[in-house]
Amino acid sequence: MIKLQTKVKVLCFAGLGEAIGKCVEIPVDSEISVSELRERLISTYPEHERSIRSCMIAVNHEYVTQETAIKTGDQIALIPPVSGG
């Protein structure tokens, strides 16, 4: 779990990366789960709520569930619906 008054860096890709930046910093003031981080992102970028909600979240290059706890130093990424191939 992360400490008080810290910032979490979140990588963003595709249209979301173009809209809000490829790496955004979200201040958090307590221990935080993936679903809480998503809500913080939405309150920071309310105009992008729909696309943030459509994303999967990856922690340290793995898809994770909503309940996963974020730890200091984790690499967090918002993964919009993929379209490779």
Added chain:
Amino acid sequence: MKHVAVTQEEIDVRHLIEWVQDRNCGAVCTFMGTVREFTHGKRTLYLEYEAYQEMAEKMMEKIGDEVLEKFQCTKIAAVHRVGRLDIGEVAVAIAVSAPHRKDAFQGCRYAIDRIKEFVPIWKKEYGEDGSYWVGCNC
């Protein structure tokens, strides 16, 4: 054995085929995903692919392992390209070898389906009316 990569370079499909060939395999199956010009009557000029490189390679490694575990396949090589791709260029290529053709076909099909389902790579389509990220609500 598996070989996966996400690269800016043009994909050398012949190299992938040679890499998977094996004296105990009687089948090599390949798949190439190429850039299509017309989709439902609309012209594409070119595509730009973006990847979350480290995660994409890790996911492709995982898919390679799944193919080797689930089917009687011997080797798999899978490469996805990123950056700008023009019409007809190869965006993704997969080669799978197996003792028998059924497994090679199944393994190859499974690999491309899984890549399209969850490897973090995105394409932006540039057409005559502008550009958009495919399949993305953003």
